[in-house]
Amino acid sequence: xxxxxxxxxxSSVSSAEKIINIAKRILSEKQPxxxxxxxxxxxxxxxxxxxxxxxxxxxxxxxxKREMDMxxxxxxxxxxxxxxxxxxxxxxxxxxxxxxxxxxRTDAVHTKGKILDIxxxxxxxxxxxxxxxxxxxxxGCDELGDPVTLGRGGSDTSAVAIAxxxxxxxxxxxxxxxxxxxxxxxISKNARKMQEITxxxxxxxxxxxxxxxxxxxxEMGKLLGIPIHVRSTFTMDTGTIIREEYTMEExxxxxxxxSHDEKVVKIAIxxxxxxxxxxxxVFASLAEENIDVDMIVKSIHNIEKNVADLVFTVAESDFxxxxxxxxxxxxxxxAREVVVDRDVAKVSVVGVGMLGNPGIxxxxxxALSGTQIGMDVISTSEISISCLVKQDLFKKxxxxxxxxxxxxx
Amino acid sequence: xxxxxxxxxxSSVSSAEKIINIAKRILSEKQPxxxxxxxxxxxxxxxxxxxxxxxxxxxxxxxxKREMDMxxxxxxxxxxxxxxxxxxxxxxxxxxxxxxxxxxRTDAVHTKGKILDIxxxxxxxxxxxxxxxxxxxxxGCDELGDPVTLGRGGSDTSAVAIAxxxxxxxxxxxxxxxxxxxxxxxISKNARKMQEITxxxxxxxxxxxxxxxxxxxxEMGKLLGIPIHVRSTFTMDTGTIIREEYTMEExxxxxxxxSHDEKVVKIAIxxxxxxxxxxxxVFASLAEENIDVDMIVKSIHNIEKNVADLVFTVAESDFxxxxxxxxxxxxxxxAREVVVDRDVAKVSVVGVGMLGNPGIxxxxxxALSGTQIGMDVISTSEISISCLVKQDLFKKxxxxxxxxxxxxx
Numbered sequence: 096x097x098x099x100x101x102x103x104x105x106s107s108v109s110s111a112e113k114i115i116n117i118a119k120r121i122l123s124e125k126q127p128x129x130x131x132x133x134x135x136x137x138x139x140x141x142x143x144x145x146x147x148x149x150x151x152x153x154x155x156x157x158x159x160k161r162e163m164d165m166x167x168x169x170x171x172x173x174x175x176x177x178x179x180x181x182x183x184x185x186x187x188x189x190x191x192x193x194x195x196x197x198x199x200r201t202d203a204v205h206t207k208g209k210i211l212d213i214x215x216x217x218x219x220x221x222x223x224x225x226x227x228x229x230x231x232x233x234x235g236c237d238e239l240g241d242p243v244t245l246g247r248g249g250s251d252t253s254a255v256a257i258a259x260x261x262x263x264x265x266x267x268x269x270x271x272x273x274x275x276x277x278x279x280x281x282i283s284k285n286a287r288k289m290q291e292i293t294x295x296x297x298x299x300x301x302x303x304x305x306x307x308x309x310x311x312x313x314e315m316g317k318l319l320g321i322p323i324h325v326r327s328t329f330t331m332d333t334g335t336i337i338r339e340e341y342t343m344e345e346x347x348x349x350x351x352x353x354s355h356d357e358k359v360v361k362i363a364i365x366x367x368x369x370x371x372x373x374x375x376x377v378f379a380s381l382a383e384e385n386i387d388v389d390m391i392v393k394s395i396h397n398i399e400k401n402v403a404d405l406v407f408t409v410a411e412s413d414f415x416x417x418x419x420x421x422x423x424x425x426x427x428x429x430a431r432e433v434v435v436d437r438d439v440a441k442v443s444v445v446g447v448g449m450l451g452n453p454g455i456x457x458x459x460x461x462a463l464s465g466t467q468i469g470m471d472v473i474s475t476s477e478i479s480i481s482c483l484v485k486q487d488l489f490k491k492x493x494x495x496x497x498x499x500x501x502x503x504x
Numbered sequence: 505x506x507x508x509x510x511x512x513x514x515s516s517v518s519s520a521e522k523i524i525n526i527a528k529r530i531l532s533e534k535q536p537x538x539x540x541x542x543x544x545x546x547x548x549x550x551x552x553x554x555x556x557x558x559x560x561x562x563x564x565x566x567x568x569k570r571e572m573d574m575x576x577x578x579x580x581x582x583x584x585x586x587x588x589x590x591x592x593x594x595x596x597x598x599x600x601x602x603x604x605x606x607x608x609r610t611d612a613v614h615t616k617g618k619i620l621d622i623x624x625x626x627x628x629x630x631x632x633x634x635x636x637x638x639x640x641x642x643x644g645c646d647e648l649g650d651p652v653t654l655g656r657g658g659s660d661t662s663a664v665a666i667a668x669x670x671x672x673x674x675x676x677x678x679x680x681x682x683x684x685x686x687x688x689x690x691i692s693k694n695a696r697k698m699q700e701i702t703x704x705x706x707x708x709x710x711x712x713x714x715x716x717x718x719x720x721x722x723e724m725g726k727l728l729g730i731p732i733h734v735r736s737t738f739t740m741d742t743g744t745i746i747r748e749e750y751t752m753e754e755x756x757x758x759x760x761x762x763s764h765d766e767k768v769v770k771i772a773i774x775x776x777x778x779x780x781x782x783x784x785x786v787f788a789s790l791a792e793e794n795i796d797v798d799m800i801v802k803s804i805h806n807i808e809k810n811v812a813d814l815v816f817t818v819a820e821s822d823f824x825x826x827x828x829x830x831x832x833x834x835x836x837x838x839a840r841e842v843v844v845d846r847d848v849a850k851v852s853v854v855g856v857g858m859l860g861n862p863g864i865x866x867x868x869x870x871a872l873s874g875t876q877i878g879m880d881v882i883s884t885s886e887i888s889i890s891c892l893v894k895q896d897l898f899k900k901x902x903x904x905x906x907x908x909x910x911x912x913x
Contacts, residue, residue: 149586165581183568184561196650239626
């Protein structure tokens with residue numbers, strides 16, 4: 096017997112037919128004594144349609160965040176009721192519960208709520224009576240009982256948090272890919288599906304550009320100690336299990352994967368008098384605008400004149416605002432110039448195995464120089480090493496690094 | 505200052521534009537200190553669309569009544585959130601509350617729930633803070649917190665019940681007609697809009713075929729002592745106020761209105777031995793199938809042989825089942841024959857004024873015979889007199905009776 100939470104996204108439940116197929120699939124895998132909780136998102140384009148409706152009332156409906164939550168939470172409520180009917184039609188007792196009915200309590204930050212705690216009494220009661228329990232993802236309620244949505248990645252987070260509250264054996268996240276790969280399989284044809292990966296590595300890969308899982312739900316899994324099984328909606332194969340530590344021999348690879356991110360821009364502030372408080376000013380101003388900064392490098396290129404350069408990267412979407420802020424500050428402190436380079440991509444290796452394996456950076460850079468790929472700005476974290484390469488070379492770079500660490504047998 | 509509950513049906517809120525117009529209309533009538541609660545139904549065809557979606561999962565989705573309630577309650581939740589946004593866009597603070605958030609507790613009879621009690625703490629708090637409060641009609645929740653819909657006429661009932669819980673000054677029901685008329689204005693061009701009518705008369709008129717208001721909400725109004733103002737969505741005119749007693753002189757009309765019902769069928773069981781328990785058997789069997797029986801007449805046409813006839817009417821929609829049941833019973837007790845007449849319509853006069861005015865029946869029948877309209881089966885209640893006429897004569901009958909009691913000045 097196992098207690099399993101299974102999460103399906105909006106595209107998996109976008110029609111009555113798909114909902115019935117998901118119910119059939121779940122029943123085909125269910126062992127007689129298994130307790131199953133299904134977490135679902137709103138059907139297909141429902142959320143967009145509701146937002147469109149609200150836009151007809153006010154061009155900027157997100158001004159009214161509480162009312163947007165009142166509106167948008169109906170989306171999942173529709174899909175849970177239909178999913179429950181699908182199970183019942185197939186002869187399996189089932190019941191749907193909204194986030195509030197499942198005991199999911201959030202703060203009152205509408206449209207971007209955080210789960211405060213889950214009291215799953217009702218869920219446990221319904222599971223114990225032999226029902227499959229279908230819970231609306233992406234939602235809970237605040238102290239007043241008002242509906243609150245969880246914001247981006249919220250459905251995965253709901254699923255993992257519910258699994259934690261129920262002390263489930265694991266949480267299965269069904270997606271359109273069949274697991275986590277050692278590199279993006281669309282770029283590296285030698286990429287392999289991992290059987291396991293640690294939370295820490297998965298978070299680092301997500302931060303460095305792999306978009307299989309939102310970091311938020313992985314953090315929740317780590318916090319609550321719930322293994323997360325990432326697998327495909329379309330096949331019955333085992334996917335990748337994200338957990339605290341490896342349980343299987345994974346052939347002792349020192350790195351777990353190669354990540355990349357094309358959507359970065361390099362900003363360099365050159366010729367700053369080193370006694371100005373430039374770093375603090377820059378990063379505080381960017382943080383105020385919620386702009387994340389990565390790969391920070393400072394170099395003092397002329398010790399005598401005490402002049403330094405400050406280089407860092409930001410996400411492409413943050414670039415226009417970041418560049419504006421930086422140019423103003425640079426002018427104010429009399430920096431020589433600001434150089435912006437959009438023709439870059441970040442390539443990274445990630446793995447807890449690199450702790451105590453000092454040769455990893457050398458092997459990575461060796462692989463790049465061996466294929467005549469120049470690199471720029473290098474940065475490291477505890478379990479990753481990243482560098483920038485030219486945009487048009489990033490696929491070649493990913494393959495070169497991947498072949499170095501995961502040789503084709 | 506007044507506390508007013510205003511109810512708008514689905515056709516009044518079927519698009520974003522209509523929702524904005526309703527909000528504008530409400531604000532144009534609002535006095536600065538008025539406290540306003542708005543009760544709304546689901547937008548236009550939403551409920552039908554949701555039922556259609558459920559039918560794609562199971563051809564008979566109403567088998568799963570709890571899940572249907574989970575599904576259908578989303579309809580009003582969408583309209584309340586949009587209505588709240590509309591008020592806010594117009595500069596009026598507003599908040600939407602689902603039935604459960606408004607404190608509407610029901611029994612657990614899904615799809616046909618009854619309101620048990622209302623605890624309007626939250627509603628009062630929001631009104632006191634200056635907000636217009638928009639509440640989802642047609643819904644509440646049971647002891648578990650599960651959504652329950654109120655069934656037919658439920659939105660009007662919600663509105664009146666909320667008005668009662670808030671001790672509102674009155675409840676306004678906005679409809680596509682502008683009030684209650686002395687006869688159906690589509691049939692009688694001399695029909696006049698009433699300023700007032702009592703609950704008792706309104707209930708009797710509804711029972712006898714006038715469909716301006718569902719009896720259920722009128723009963724609720726009577727029970728809670730809430731005056732109900734029936735008025736038009738499309739004009740600003742005063743409509744008709746339904747209340748316990750008249751507050752205005754209404755020129756001493758002895759009857760309040762003429763009702764009609766074309767959708768009735770007469771069933772006659774002829775030649776029954778009078779010592780059989782035929783009445784009990786017939787009406788018990790019909791009641792078991794939830795078939796309402798009206799205008800019951802028993803006549804003993806041959807005292808010597810002790811043989812009787814039993815005549816009554818049923819609604820057209822109940823006719824096939826009723827006729828089947830009656831024919832079987834008639835055969836069992838050896839009645840001579842069963843005669844069915846579908847070519848009938850019921851015409852009635854209603855008014856508390858007829859208590860103590862013995863000449864009403866004579867005037868009604870005089871008006872009919874004066875225009876050569878034959879009548880059949882006659883029945884009376886405390887405040888009404890009904891008879892059957894031929895289908896093709898019922899409009900003529902309504903006009904003849906109306907002109908008798910409401911002479912054109």
